[in-house]
Amino acid sequence: MAWQLISATPSPYARKVRIALQEKGLDFELKTEVPWDHTTETPQYNPLEKLPVLVFNDGRPAIYESHYILEYLETKFPEPSLLPSLKDADDRLLAKQIEVVADGICDALVLAFFEGLREEDKQSKPWRDRQMRKVEGGLRALASWVEQSKSGYLVQNRLTYADLAAVSVLGFMAVRLPQHKWREQYPHLEEYWKRLEERPSFVNTRPVAQKFTDPVV
Numbered sequence: 001m002a003w004q005l006i007s008a009t010p011s012p013y014a015r016k017v018r019i020a021l022q023e024k025g026l027d028f029e030l031k032t033e034v035p036w037d038h039t040t041e042t043p044q045y046n047p048l049e050k051l052p053v054l055v056f057n058d059g060r061p062a063i064y065e066s067h068y069i070l071e072y073l074e075t076k077f078p079e080p081s082l083l084p085s086l087k088d089a090d091d092r093l094l095a096k097q098i099e100v101v102a103d104g105i106c107d108a109l110v111l112a113f114f115e116g117l118r119e120e121d122k123q124s125k126p127w128r129d130r131q132m133r134k135v136e137g138g139l140r141a142l143a144s145w146v147e148q149s150k151s152g153y154l155v156q157n158r159l160t161y162a163d164l165a166a167v168s169v170l171g172f173m174a175v176r177l178p179q180h181k182w183r184e185q186y187p188h189l190e191e192y193w194k195r196l197e198e199r200p201s202f203v204n205t206r207p208v209a210q211k212f213t214d215p216v217v
């Protein structure tokens with residue numbers, strides 16, 4: 001039995017791991033679920049009850065938290081590499097910083113999305129505005145990194161975790177916040193996103209909205 005990746009169709013965090021596993025040629029079974037439904041398996045493996053979770057097939061404890069899973073994969077399976085080497089420490093750290101910003105945009109988007117699902121009179125506009133400020137700030141940072149890129153990739157001249165994280169959040173925006181004007185606001189960011197979305201490991205991990213069975217409370 002291959003490793004299992006517990007994932008959800010819209011998850012930008014899980015998408016990073018799905019792409020990395022494919023880019024590194026690692027065999028895995030995709031286990032798609034809705035982590036807010038009572039049927040979720042995440043609590044069996046992750047005390048934080050979140051996906052993605054990578055479940056091994058040899059009894060080793062499962063691992064969770066997307067950036068940690070990516071670190072694990074790069075450490076254990078360094079070729080083909082998806083991070084600059086330690087001798088290029090600044091580039092390696094920049095790739096991780098870009099992942100921090102991309103994941104942070106996702107975190108804010110998730111909080112704003114669920115706030116918007118509450119009954120109108122229970123929603124906090126200041127709270128949603130705060131989250132959307134983080135989304136705007138994060139997009140501005142990603143757009144700036146794209147402007148600085150000479151190679152078509154965010155760090156050095158090849159695919160790294162920075163690109164997996166940036167493209168995953170932009171694809172998530174397209175699903176969760178299709179009315180947002182980031183593509184008009186940052187045309188180079190849109191060009192970068194569309195170009196990378198054509199890579200096979202991105203094509204077959206495109207995000208899709210999910211249906212909740214249980215109310216998310």
Ligand SMILES: N[C@@H](CCC(=O)N[C@@H](CS(=O)(=O)O)C(=O)NCC(=O)O)C(=O)O
Nearest residue numbers: 008011012013035049050051052065066
């Ligand atoms: N920091 C975590 C965030 C993961 C996360 O928030 N996952 C969501 C699913 S999704 O938003 O990615 O689709 C989840 O499991 N949420 C369930 C919960 O928060 O209880 C990571 O990077 O793995």
